[in-house]
Amino acid sequence: MDEVANMKVNKAGVTEEEFLREYDGDKYKKPSLTVDMALFTITNEEEKNRRRLPEKELQILMIKRGEHPYIDQWALPGGFVDIEESIEEAARRELKEETNIENIYMEQLYTWGEVDRDPRTRVISVSYLALVDSSKLNVVAGDDAADAKWFFVKANEYKEVKTSTEKGIIIEKYINLELENGEDYCSAVVKETKTLNGAVIISNYEIVENNCIAFDHSKIILYSLMRLRNKVEYTNIAFNLMGEYFSLSELQQVYEIILGKELLPAAFRRKVADMVIETKEIRKEAAHRPSKLYNFNPEWIKNVY
Amino acid sequence: MDEVANMKVNKAGVTEEEFLREYDGDKYKKPSLTVDMALFTITNEEEKNRRRLPEKELQILMIKRGEHPYIDQWALPGGFVDIEESIEEAARRELKEETNIENIYMEQLYTWGEVDRDPRTRVISVSYLALVDSSKLNVVAGDDAADAKWFFVKANEYKEVKTSTEKGIIIEKYINLELENGEDYCSAVVKETKTLNGAVIISNYEIVENNCIAFDHSKIILYSLMRLRNKVEYTNIAFNLMGEYFSLSELQQVYEIILGKELLPAAFRRKVADMVIETKEIRKEAAHRPSKLYNFNPEWIKNVY
DNA sequence: ATAATAGTGTCTTTCAGACAGTATAGT
DNA sequence: ACTATACTGTCTGAAAGACACTATTAT
Numbered sequence: 011m012d013e014v015a016n017m018k019v020n021k022a023g024v025t026e027e028e029f030l031r032e033y034d035g036d037k038y039k040k041p042s043l044t045v046d047m048a049l050f051t052i053t054n055e056e057e058k059n060r061r062r063l064p065e066k067e068l069q070i071l072m073i074k075r076g077e078h079p080y081i082d083q084w085a086l087p088g089g090f091v092d093i094e095e096s097i098e099e100a101a102r103r104e105l106k107e108e109t110n111i112e113n114i115y116m117e118q119l120y121t122w123g124e125v126d127r128d129p130r131t132r133v134i135s136v137s138y139l140a141l142v143d144s145s146k147l148n149v150v151a152g153d154d155a156a157d158a159k160w161f162f163v164k165a166n167e168y169k170e171v172k173t174s175t176e177k178g179i180i181i182e183k184y185i186n187l188e189l190e191n192g193e194d195y196c197s198a199v200v201k202e203t204k205t206l207n208g209a210v211i212i213s214n215y216e217i218v219e220n221n222c223i224a225f226d227h228s229k230i231i232l233y234s235l236m237r238l239r240n241k242v243e244y245t246n247i248a249f250n251l252m253g254e255y256f257s258l259s260e261l262q263q264v265y266e267i268i269l270g271k272e273l274l275p276a277a278f279r280r281k282v283a284d285m286v287i288e289t290k291e292i293r294k295e296a297a298h299r300p301s302k303l304y305n306f307n308p309e310w311i312k313n314v315y
Numbered sequence: 316m317d318e319v320a321n322m323k324v325n326k327a328g329v330t331e332e333e334f335l336r337e338y339d340g341d342k343y344k345k346p347s348l349t350v351d352m353a354l355f356t357i358t359n360e361e362e363k364n365r366r367r368l369p370e371k372e373l374q375i376l377m378i379k380r381g382e383h384p385y386i387d388q389w390a391l392p393g394g395f396v397d398i399e400e401s402i403e404e405a406a407r408r409e410l411k412e413e414t415n416i417e418n419i420y421m422e423q424l425y426t427w428g429e430v431d432r433d434p435r436t437r438v439i440s441v442s443y444l445a446l447v448d449s450s451k452l453n454v455v456a457g458d459d460a461a462d463a464k465w466f467f468v469k470a471n472e473y474k475e476v477k478t479s480t481e482k483g484i485i486i487e488k489y490i491n492l493e494l495e496n497g498e499d500y501c502s503a504v505v506k507e508t509k510t511l512n513g514a515v516i517i518s519n520y521e522i523v524e525n526n527c528i529a530f531d532h533s534k535i536i537l538y539s540l541m542r543l544r545n546k547v548e549y550t551n552i553a554f555n556l557m558g559e560y561f562s563l564s565e566l567q568q569v570y571e572i573i574l575g576k577e578l579l580p581a582a583f584r585r586k587v588a589d590m591v592i593e594t595k596e597i598r599k600e601a602a603h604r605p606s607k608l609y610n611f612n613p614e615w616i617k618n619v620y
Numbered sequence: 621a622t623a624a625t626a627g628t629g630t631c632t633t634t635c636a637g638a639c640a641g642t643a644t645a646g647t
Numbered sequence: 648a649c650t651a652t653a654c655t656g657t658c659t660g661a662a663a664g665a666c667a668c669t670a671t672t673a674t
Contacts (some may be wrong), residue, residue, distance in 0.1 A: 021382075026386065035435060039398040041396070061673080076326070078323075093346060094430060097428030099631070102672065107653050119424060123401050125400065136428070146626080176612070206616060209551055209554030209557070210419065246514055250514050259625075275665060276664085280662080297674055298624040300672060301626055311516065367650095374623075563653085563654085579636090581636095582638085585635080599644095607653085
């Protein structure tokens, strides 16, 4: 702020300097602030048949709560934001503490502010979507939470109800979320209600059923999956799930898993042609034609707000 | 939470009920939480020539600060979130208090959490993008702030610097923001830095120059403009700026203003054909062929996460 | 040879861009 | 008749969808 601004006084005749000195930041009750991260990766399934390709699967990192509330249930990694760090710094710090993962792709997702979303006290959560290449994951298992585990994620819509109103339409979608990892199984049903009134859309998410997923994290997971699915179509976001070298078939599999549908090889290759750079590397690991390996093309940027 | 969960004890042998009773939410220092709204509308310029169409312009609502800090500068409408209301409720309440506007389109934009973004104390701001149809605006001027004014908005990129690094590329864009309303003129220059490292993009916004726009609100305004520009291409968001009845030419003008470029009528009409419903109404207000009026088609929904 | 995947050629369909041309009100 | 906008027809070209076809490895 410049000199002139500093000399201005308010209606009470107080300068800015005086005002700030007297300012009581704790006059009103404040909510607590946390970050939560939906961290995804894609891993290869074991495959004995040397002819077949390993199946890929989408996984999300969850942490078993060792304290009330929701003790023994599974929550997204995250925690409270310290007073002297930015929100994003907090997110990266928590991830590092809980899982020892650093320097990965992360984007802010949504800020959850329902009054009763945490039974302890009023807690606002800024959620992040994060992606890692699974080859970087030998590092996992931080000290804070030994109970960090990767879960296979499945989400599917199983019911849709459309109701017409005078000025619009109400669409209710029931989405089933399943998290599973051999030992543990969690699930939730979230109802997404879109109310259209004129051109005004209001979206609302409600947890209808919940089995061992802490807080409102089932909502956050579903929201992050939708964002991921959406962004994969017109950004380079999926490349954050790949290693430095990858084949186009692998890349296609990643797209297919995120989008939940099969793609045609020819069209897919045309689509990603400008996003990759061919290398001289070749992968021959199985009993079929080997594949050329590619790198991401850093010139290709399409970022969306 | 179910009965079983209530009976579980933590490592210290404490049940959830006891834990919550003893929980001290004020153990750590907490940031304050505010909401800020970038509210846009599109208005017609006066036009005396009965032959010509009125020009449309994009406007944003700003409020003159009557208190430190940034006294007498212009800020986005908003304010502190009360402890017993959700963030979105707070946003709608503040808008109602400051401008008497209700029931409009609003979507969460981004949560700003830099440590020093407010000189008073640590303040987190959840920003919203909101749109109103200007015909609803005869209601304006609430009691809280008589100093609410609509500003014409212009943003343009005037410099781009690309630097190649070993593993990627750095792109710096300088964007000039201008707010103007006959009496008042504010401006800012924001530098957007995209750092690409492998496939990991990190975006950063920095205010390089600032003239009478309070806090970091110039960043928020630019971010909301980018979101608006982006979403207008593949959602129905622009319809929130239209009245109930509108001509396709008017709609096209709105798209053109938001996108900052001219569109071809034939292609535009094809594109929006499914999004509108023809009515029997006709507008003949000027000395040229009258236009058919349309309504928004509520069946057309495309929402993006 | 065979199984399985990698990768290409090309026809079709869809959709955006371009632009000329027609339609219709008040002046 | 003229001006300014409203609206349509149709050519073109780019990109996505579909699918058959070729290529290459270990078994």
